[in-house]
Each structure stands twice: as structure tokens, then as C-alpha cells.
Amino acid sequence: MNSSVFFDISAGAYIAAMITYVIYLVIRNGTVGLVASGITIFGFVSQTAALIIRWINSYDFWMSSHPMSGFMEALLRGAPLRNLYESLIFFVWSIILGHILIEFKYKNRSLGAFVTPIAAMALLFIDISGTSKEIQPLIPALQSNWLLFHVLLSFLGYAAFGVSFGAAAAYLIMVTESKKEIPYIIGSVITGIFIVVLVGMGIDFLSLSAAERAQLIQSHFLRASLRSASGGVAAVSWVVSIAFIFVVWQFGLGLKKVLGGLNLTHTMLDEIEYKSIAVGFPLFTIGGLIMGAIWANSAWGKYWTWDPKETWSLITWFVYALYLHARFVGGWRGKRVAILALIGFVAVIFTYLGVNLVLSGLHSYGSG
Amino acid sequence: MENKEKKDIFESIWHFLASVQLAIIVLITLAISSIIGTFVEQKAEPAQNIALLAKFFGDSAAPSVYNVFAKLGFMDMYGSWWFTTFLVIFSINLIVCSIDRFPKTWRFIKTPQKPMSGSAIKSLPIKKELTFKAGINTIKDEFMNSLKASKYHVSEATEENSVRLYTQKGKYARLAVYVVHLSIILIFIGAIIGIRFGFKGYLNLPEGSTSNVLYESQTKSIPLGFYVKCNWYDTQYYEGGDMPKEFQSELVIIEDGKEVLKKVIEVNDPLTYKGITFFQSNYGMMPNAVGQFVLDITPAGRQEKRIWLRFGETFEIPGTGIKGRIHDFSPALTRDRNTGRLITYSDNMVNPAVAIEFMPPDGNNYVGWILKRYPETGIIPGGHSVKFVDYWGVEYTGLQVSKDPGVWLIYLASILMGISLYICFFISSKKIWVDISGDKKTVSVVVGGTTNRSRLNFEREIDQILAHASHAIEGRSNK
Numbered sequence A: 001m002n003s004s005v006f007f008d009i010s011a012g013a014y015i016a017a018m019i020t021y022v023i024y025l026v027i028r029n030g031t032v033g034l035v036a037s038g039i040t041i042f043g044f045v046s047q048t049a050a051l052i053i054r055w056i057n058s059y060d061f062w063m064s065s066h067p068m069s070g071f072m073e074a075l076l077r078g079a080p081l082r083n084l085y086e087s088l089i090f091f092v093w094s095i096i097l098g099h100i101l102i103e104f105k106y107k108n109r110s111l112g113a114f115v116t117p118i119a120a121m122a123l124l125f126i127d128i129s130g131t132s133k134e135i136q137p138l139i140p141a142l143q144s145n146w147l148l149f150h151v152l153l154s155f156l157g158y159a160a161f162g163v164s165f166g167a168a169a170a171y172l173i174m175v176t177e178s179k180k181e182i183p184y185i186i187g188s189v190i191t192g193i194f195i196v197v198l199v200g201m202g203i204d205f206l207s208l209s210a211a212e213r214a215q216l217i218q219s220h221f222l223r224a225s226l227r228s229a230s231g232g233v234a235a236v237s238w239v240v241s242i243a244f245i246f247v248v249w250q251f252g253l254g255l256k257k258v259l260g261g262l263n264l265t266h267t268m269l270d271e272i273e274y275k276s277i278a279v280g281f282p283l284f285t286i287g288g289l290i291m292g293a294i295w296a297n298s299a300w301g302k303y304w305t306w307d308p309k310e311t312w313s314l315i316t317w318f319v320y321a322l323y324l325h326a327r328f329v330g331g332w333r334g335k336r337v338a339i340l341a342l343i344g345f346v347a348v349i350f351t352y353l354g355v356n357l358v359l360s361g362l363h364s365y366g367s368g
Numbered sequence B: 001m002e003n004k005e006k007k008d009i010f011e012s013i014w015h016f017l018a019s020v021q022l023a024i025i026v027l028i029t030l031a032i033s034s035i036i037g038t039f040v041e042q043k044a045e046p047a048q049n050i051a052l053l054a055k056f057f058g059d060s061a062a063p064s065v066y067n068v069f070a071k072l073g074f075m076d077m078y079g080s081w082w083f084t085t086f087l088v089i090f091s092i093n094l095i096v097c098s099i100d101r102f103p104k105t106w107r108f109i110k111t112p113q114k115p116m117s118g119s120a121i122k123s124l125p126i127k128k129e130l131t132f133k134a135g136i137n138t139i140k141d142e143f144m145n146s147l148k149a150s151k152y153h154v155s156e157a158t159e160e161n162s163v164r165l166y167t168q169k170g171k172y173a174r175l176a177v178y179v180v181h182l183s184i185i186l187i188f189i190g191a192i193i194g195i196r197f198g199f200k201g202y203l204n205l206p207e208g209s210t211s212n213v214l215y216e217s218q219t220k221s222i223p224l225g226f227y228v229k230c231n232w233y234d235t236q237y238y239e240g241g242d243m244p245k246e247f248q249s250e251l252v253i254i255e256d257g258k259e260v261l262k263k264v265i266e267v268n269d270p271l272t273y274k275g276i277t278f279f280q281s282n283y284g285m286m287p288n289a290v291g292q293f294v295l296d297i298t299p300a301g302r303q304e305k306r307i308w309l310r311f312g313e314t315f316e317i318p319g320t321g322i323k324g325r326i327h328d329f330s331p332a333l334t335r336d337r338n339t340g341r342l343i344t345y346s347d348n349m350v351n352p353a354v355a356i357e358f359m360p361p362d363g364n365n366y367v368g369w370i371l372k373r374y375p376e377t378g379i380i381p382g383g384h385s386v387k388f389v390d391y392w393g394v395e396y397t398g399l400q401v402s403k404d405p406g407v408w409l410i411y412l413a414s415i416l417m418g419i420s421l422y423i424c425f426f427i428s429s430k431k432i433w434v435d436i437s438g439d440k441k442t443v444s445v446v447v448g449g450t451t452n453r454s455r456l457n458f459e460r461e462i463d464q465i466l467a468h469a470s471h472a473i474e475g476r477s478n479k
């Protein structure tokens, strides 16, 4: 059986759910909200099925090349967390899981409009970045249980941070009075850049031949727009991007009315923002930093080498440590810490993608 | 007078070093300098970074910008004196802050909780008031039950006209954050032990050879204290391509002339002896080495036999009269797609193949290529099989060798950190006070609490306890 059909169904469902959630935000019709949740859960079930099928397939794949393996070994080596594609899929799965849990706990659907876009963007990224979807054999360095748990826990942590990003963005919109407030400016610019980069990658994708797409991630990043060789194209791209970010800033506050009409309170958003970090921080510390170091030590005899990927994980960790201390001891509240939550997630994205795209990290992992 | 001034200075330095503001500044500084370090290629050739800088500052300015950056230590950021200084400040900050705060936390934990009057409870951050028409004792019992159901151990104090209940949970969870911070310091100590008392080096060991040293650099060797021998090195590939599946070497530890340990190491599965660990790290061919061909020969329907041969040497397939001679070798044989000719496409042993000239008794000699990765190429007419096992003695295994006596401490600290982070975030320290007072007819109940964690959750919990108790009290008074 092939998992890709189920993946496609779930991708379609999440994008449909995103649209429905936004409609729900605007017209505030309970039935629409129910439909949005229904679509999300449907997508989640489908994606879970896809993950299980993929796992079974990778198990068979491992067994066929390592017939002497035991059941447990093949099960672990087959876990669908083996390359960029699979780890992004898992990220989407966990962030949707987090979203569903929050929806049940707080009995409030509005956050969906802020979390499903992150999932949809990740899915879109998978497609436009041209990452390979094939089940690939594992090179020796990746045949490690530490690595597996490292990836698993890191991504659960990233997903929790993603939820806090959504909550912080919604929070900022809710509490901002005027477009000129610095926290709002920072928040809207970050969101604008997010979208610009994504659209830029979409243009890369459309302008490249199929053969070039395969290596899109490494060498063609934003080459068709912002980093174009033609000065004219680059200049226009920059102008358009900056104009777009301006538009996000200008009209972002429009969402405030929408949010205000819902029974979302800013204390609730603030709490979700903090709680997700409280969940994400231990996961990321243990999974991202510690298990990563243990893996490096068992593979190369060095637990820390300051390579860009490791360093960026540490930077991410610093940002969230900063968040916790600023909030609990430094007496920072509300908007200021919400900005830190946004910056934290930017660091997460840079750790996972930026290091490969921009710094072309030394890590072999993540470049597949 | 002077003494007092000294004390003041000492105190203000102490407060500065204990402050979270300092921690925030240091964290931001560490984060920003780490970011710079990921953009500038670390410990690289100057030319590389000058080229990088030229993209931002132009060709003419790049060299001088480079010099400034190099002076600032950007080219070896994480080893620079000021990065180290910030790490030291960070540690001092953490230690001083913990020493500064710990006594207060400890006192907080050790001071027994006291009952509170209704008016005192009303000044707490979380408080609720209710009135009941029921007896004080009934109300007290039900609140007791309700609190017990939520796993609180309740104490009570009786005053004139009132009963006060008080209870707390999870007070030791307040220590968790100290353990988190301690584990960070332990990790630093572990890293320092590793740098001070350990070493990292490499050793390229040809198949069949032995060494009692490792190399820290081209010129600096470190004695191992025993001998290590590489029996063989081998790369295994996934079928149908050149994707490596496993890099393996068989290592033997020899001490006092005796073999004490033998292990096939792989990536992610090293060998450790006397605190020194050998990691499979790379491999390669030795230039100009002459090796031996290892063949497994199986005459049709008979027993397999292993033979070792040099270039040009002949062998016989037992009982058949067929002779063979090593004719040619290729480390990576393939068929050229365009010309159809056999070619060698790599200097590494990616697809090793041996050409053997077979000389049957009838004199019809022929040459056949036998590929190591495809044993079926070794079946020759008559159903005999010649398996190419290895061209031994021409490869070396590249070992990363390290001794790190600090690693156990780092692992221990990591476990501590994991557990204490969990406690810190998910186990809250909570106190609840209840004051039940009034005359026979109406009794007013004041409930309040404090927590070091999520207020919303705690409020919800208190609401539940209240609802539970009120429900039970009403149930009893209706009877």
C-alpha cells in the first residue's frame, strides 16, 4: 500500500481547514467552526494512517537490505523520521495534534486560524522545496537510536514552539492599540518575512526545470526573486516584498476586531503561549540538545563541535531560556515576552531550515 | 566607617552578580556572538572569509574588515578569550544567583504552614467566598473530604467560632530550578574535565598493521599504553547503487603481547578500552600498496576453501584441473554507458573487481571479471564458484580516537536536567487555606491559595474543590 494518497488527503484537508477556520473567524458561525474541526480531525486521522503505512513500508525496506535484523531494530530504523521530508511531515502531525488537544481543552476554535497556517506552510514548503519523498536507505551515521529519539523529541518540541508562536501572534494582535506600537511592528514584520520567503520559494519552484528542482534547497534559494542575478528582478522583488510586509503591518490589526468578537481572551492566549513553551522547552532540551550531543558523541566521539546546526540549537535554547527568565524573574509581561516567543520560533525555523538553506551546514542530516 | 563602605561595595557587586538582568544581558550576548560565529567560517583559511566579507563590504574593504574581525576573535569565536569570559560570567552569575536565593527558598520549604484568618486569606492572589446554611462541622468535613479527594493532606486549627484548614502540596518542587541550574554548571565542569584530562586525535591504521600511539596533529603523537591492530576494513553498500550501508573495521587490542579484546566497530558502535574510545570515522586507499586477493573457491558440490594470492599468482580449483591466475584488478569497475567498455570510475574500493584468467585443461583460456559485491559473477562454467572476498592490505581505516573522562558527568547532569526541568514545569507548589466561621445559621467560608505556577490552572482546581464540597454540603442539608 502506498502512503502518498493519505498524505495528499491530509495536506488537502489541512489547507481546507485553514480556509474554514479563517471563514469561521470572520463570520463566527458555530457550524462552520464545527466543520473546520471536523476537517482537521479527518486530516489528522488520514495523516496518522499515512505515517503508519510509511513506517510499515520503511520497515520492509530496512528488512530487505538487512535480513539479519531483529524486529525492534527494523522497527526503529524504519521509523518515519529519516529525512527532511519525513521530519517535516512529523512536525505537521505534531502541531496538528497539539492544536486538537488545545481545542478540546479550552473549548475554543479560534486558535485554529493561527496554527493551521503553520502546518499548511510546512506542507507547502515540502512541495516547493522539492525534497525527496522516496524511502531512502540510511547511511551509516544515521543508523542510531539516539538520532531517532533526537529527531522525535526535537520535532515535538518544535511543534509546541509553533503553537506558542501562533498564540503569541494572536495575543499581540489582541492587545495592540495602535499600529505604531513597537511589539506589533516587530510581530507583523516577522510574519510578513515568513510569507515573503515562502512565496519567494514558490517562485523559485515555478521558474526552475525539473532537474534543478531536485537541488532547489541547496543552491536556488530565492534565486528567482530576491537574490536574482538580474539586478532589475532583484530590485523589484525587494520593493514588492517590503511593500507586502508594509501591508501586513498596515492591515494586520484588522484581525483584532475579528478576534475580539470571539470568546478568546488575551489571558488565555498568554497562557497557551507560556504553556506550549513549558512543554517545548524540556522536550527541546532533552531531545534537541542532549540527545543530539549523545548521538554526535557515539558517532564521532565529540559531543559538541560548534557546527552551525548545533550552535543554532543552542541559540534557540538561549532565546527560550531568556523568555522564561524575562517572564518569571525579570518581570517582563505581555507584549515583550510575546515578541520573545516569536523570535524563539524564528530561531527554530532557522535552526532547522536556515542552516541548510543559508549556511549550508556541515550536518549531512537535513539536507536530503 | 571604611569597613561599612567596603561591605557596601561588596554587596552591590554581589547583587549585580546575582541579578537576572545580568543573566539576560549575558544570554543575549552569547546568542548574538554565537550567531556571528555561524556566519563566519570558523577556523578557516583567511581567503575563504575574506571572500565572504567581500560580498558585504566590497573587495577593497574586505581585507581590513577581516583583520578587525580576526582581532576580535570572530574567526575562532567559540575559542576566543572574550567568549570564554562570557561563559565564565554566565557561570558565576548562575552560581551567585543560586547561593543568593537558596536560603530563602529553603526557609520557605522548611517553615511550617500556619492557619490563616478569613481576612488574611482575602488578601491572597486567589480567593473565593461562599456562605452556607449548615453546621460548621458539616462544612468542615465536606471541605476536608473534597481536599483529600484532590490528594491534599489537610491540617486543621480550631478557634472560637471558626475552623481553619490549611494544606500544601509539592513544596519540594521549588528546589527543581536549583537542580536545573546546578546541572548546567555540572555540564561545564564535565566539559572542562574533558578538555583538561582527555584528548582527541586520530589514527589511520592500514589493514594488518598495529600502532601504540594516536595523533593529535601531523607532528604530535600520544601514547596509547597498549597496541591496537586493524585486522581488516570493509565498506558495505546497499544493493543496486553506491550508497554506503556500513563502514566496518575489525580491531584487536593487544596488551603485553596478548590479545585482550576484539571487536568489529561501525559508525555509531565504537570500541572502548581503558577509557580510550575508537570511532569509525573514515577510510581510504594506501597509495602504492600491494595487497593480497582473498578468494573462496568452491568446486561444484564440494567444500569451500579460502586462498590468499598475490598479483600474477596461480591457483587450482581442487579436483577439476582448472587453473586460475590473477590477471587484473579494479577498485571500482563499471561499464561505460556510451562505449560499453569496462572502466574504473573511482580510486576508492566502491565496486572492487578482480579479473582472473581461467585455464581449463582443454586449453581454451578465458578472462572473467568477478565483482565482490555481486557474487553471482563468480560462477564459472561447470558450476564451480570463485568468490572474491577482499583485496586485503590496501585500505586503511580512519579512526577517531578520544579519551574523555568528563563525559559521564555530562551524561549524569543531562539526566538531572531532564528530570528537574520536568518537575520545574509540571509540578507546582501550592498552598490552600480555608477559614470557616460563623454562627449556627449562616456560615461563611473563605478559601484562598498561592502557587508558583499557572494561576489559571490552580484557580480551576480550587473551583472544582469548592464545587465538590458545596454539592456535598447541600446534599447533606437537604436530607
Ligand code: HEM
Pocket (backbone or CB within 6 Å): A317, A318, A321, A324, A325, A328, A329, B018, B019, B020, B023, B090, B093, B094, B097, B101, B177, B180, B181, B184, B421, B424
Ligand atoms: C541557559 C541557561 C539557563 C537555563 C536553561 C535556565 C533554566 C531555568 C528554568 C527552566 C527556570 C524556571 C522558569 C520557570 O519558573 O518557568 C529558571 C528560573 C530561574 N533562573 Fe534560570 N536558567 C538558566 C540560566 C540562568 C542564569 C544565568 C541565571 C542567573 C541569574 C538564572 C536565574 C534564574 C532564577 C533567579 C530563576 C527563578 C527561580 C525561582 O523561581 O525561584 N538562570 N531557570
